Amino acid sequence: MPKRTFFNLPEQKRQNLMQAAEEEFAKSPLYEASISNIVKSAGIPRGSFYQYFEDKEDVYFYLLKEETKTRKIELIDKLKKHHGDIIDAVIDMYYEFLVDLPDDQELNFLKNALLNVTHKIEDAVTSMFEDSHSNDYMEQINRLIDKERLNIEDDQQIYHILQIIVAVAFRNFVEKFSKELSDKEAIENFSIEMQLLKNGLYRN
Amino acid sequence: MPKRTFFNLPEQKRQNLMQAAEEEFAKSPLYEASISNIVKSAGIPRGSFYQYFEDKEDVYFYLLKEETKTRKIELIDKLKKHHGDIIDAVIDMYYEFLVDLPDDQELNFLKNALLNVTHKIEDAVTSMFEDSHSNDYMEQINRLIDKERLNIEDDQQIYHILQIIVAVAFRNFVEKFSKELSDKEAIENFSIEMQLLKNGLYRN
DNA sequence: TATAATAAATGACACACTGTCATTTGTCAA
């Protein structure tokens, strides 16, 4: 969280600083961005920055959270519009985010947030489902999976199924570590979610 | 990818270097880890490091990929064991990973990979489903969601459903940006996966 | 074996960024 001094700042100066920060983070992902650039572009002395924020991540996550605040209200709206259908509401939001988001800088900022390490690490994990040199490996997997059980019409949909499973598995790992769940808890949670995936989140 | 020189290195020296790298990355997440520490601990001159690798990330992702290679073979085994049931296979892997992984350093390495930025950013996004100050917000969401449609027995399972949706949505964003999909493609993919979530990955 | 050509090793160095701190400047209440 930014320090008290930050919130005491006159509106004008505060916005100016945040604008400079967003600009920098739109240009470079978190770990390539530099405080030096931000203060230069905002025209404030270096020391002042540390008067307002703990460090780089402090501004960064403050910006990111401000960003999501807006989306919260949107979600409420969408839920109403879709009569409580959570998935339809989320699809609607996804659509609006992609199509209606006008501000290039804002978009780049979020893009960087998602792309950087997150993406690379997930990629490495997902590569488990990809051919390394030949595509022998993937073929083998493909052959081994019992497709009769799967709720798919064409073979191409199997890609989506794998993506979903990986995404949920990934999230479970992260949660296990971040919330320091016991192995038992972690596996229970994981099983619940995998069952939900199998049977569907919605009743038939 | 590491440079040719790296692969020309005598086995002993190469392993020693990788050991030092893993040690560093087990101690500190990617962006806090330093090449200085790695070369010091490996006992090689700084210049040599750059003879072998492009930069820090180069070693890092090389290590990470080596790590997942092992898991690939495991997945094949599990698929066979579970007669092609992909979800059961993945549950089994998850279990083994948590319970049978013996090496502390390896575990810490992966933990850092998952925890750092990935986790913080997903957290910021997921916070959309969390109470900010009062829990008014979450209550409202909870009230709005039409639970009749959901495939749940108790109210607590709704948490898992939201987690799943967020995880899959998150992955879709990342993919849209990393593969530079058009808005149309992205939304199509997203819809397919959301339908799969609704109806279940498996046939009834 | 001597020599040339190529590959690898080395560590000093320039550059960049971070976070701190002593000092200055501003504000506000008594």
Add this chain to the structure above:
DNA sequence: TTGACAAATGACAGTGTGTCATTTATTATA
């Protein structure tokens, strides 16, 4: 007007990065 507290400032020490000219090793060739 003065004292106490809050904020602003920028110089500075510390740390890390990536490069490069030089040295050393290896391999090919005559």
